[in-house]
Each structure stands twice: as structure tokens, then as C-alpha cells.
Amino acid sequence: MYIxxxxxxxxxxxxxxxxxxxxxxxxxxxxxxxWGLAANEGKPIGPNSNINSPQGCKRGTIIFYKDSIIExxxxxxxxxxxxxxxWAIG
Numbered sequence: 001m002y003i004x005x006x007x008x009x010x011x012x013x014x015x016x017x018x019x020x021x022x023x024x025x026x027x028x029x030x031x032x033x034x035w036g037l038a039a040n041e042g043k044p045i046g047p048n049s050n051i052n053s054p055q056g057c058k059r060g061t062i063i064f065y066k067d068s069i070i071e072x073x074x075x076x077x078x079x080x081x082x083x084x085x086x087w088a089i090g
Contacts, residue, residue, distance in 0.1 A: 037061055037090030039078050050078045052090040061090035 037059075038049040052059040058074040065071070066084040075081065081088060 037075070037078055037088060039081075039085070039088045041087070042066075042085055044078055052076050059090050061088055063088040 036049065037052045038045050044050040052061065053076055056076055058076045060072050061075050063071050063073060063081055064086045066086055073081075075090070078088065
């Protein structure tokens with residue numbers, strides 16, 4: 001549902017692409033396989049998905065807020081997102 005909202009919004013501007021996170025594909029069923037910021041419904045999707053970098057590096061993260069605003073912001077931790085959000089991915 002949320003991806004289709006983003007997709008139609010980006011297409012209005014002629015932007016085609018996707019941002020993503022990394023995971024351990026061999027163990028993709030394990031929620032600990034996700035590394036890199038990945039959040040849904042305002043919280044990380046797994047125990048390793050609350051940060052972009054263990055070294056504290058702030059990286060570009062696309063955030064879809066509950067007010068339907070999309071922003072790309074340099075953050076490291078999901079706690080740096082200050083507005084209620086639907087999802088975020090770094």
C-alpha cells in the first residue's frame with residue numbers, strides 16, 4: 001500500500017528508481033539478517049535495522065511521513081526521525 005503511494009508520487013516527477021537496504025540473503029528469513037536502517041509503521045523491522053552504520057556515519061535515508069511527505073535526510077539512527085512516519089529505508 002505505501003509503496004504504491006510513493007511510486008505514483010515519484011512518477012509524477014519522472015523519477016524512476018528504488019532505494020534499499022542490505023540483508024544476509026542466505027539467512028533472509030531471520031529478522032537479524034537485515035542491516036542498514038529499515039523501519040515500517042514507525043519502528044525498525046528487525047533488531048539490526050535501527051541504524052545505517054555501526055560507526056555512526058549518517059547516510060541518506062528516504063522517509064515517508066504519516067502526513068504523506070517524503071524526505072531524504074542524512075541520519076544514522078531511526079530515533080533521529082522527529083516526525084511520525086510510516087516507513088524509512090537507508
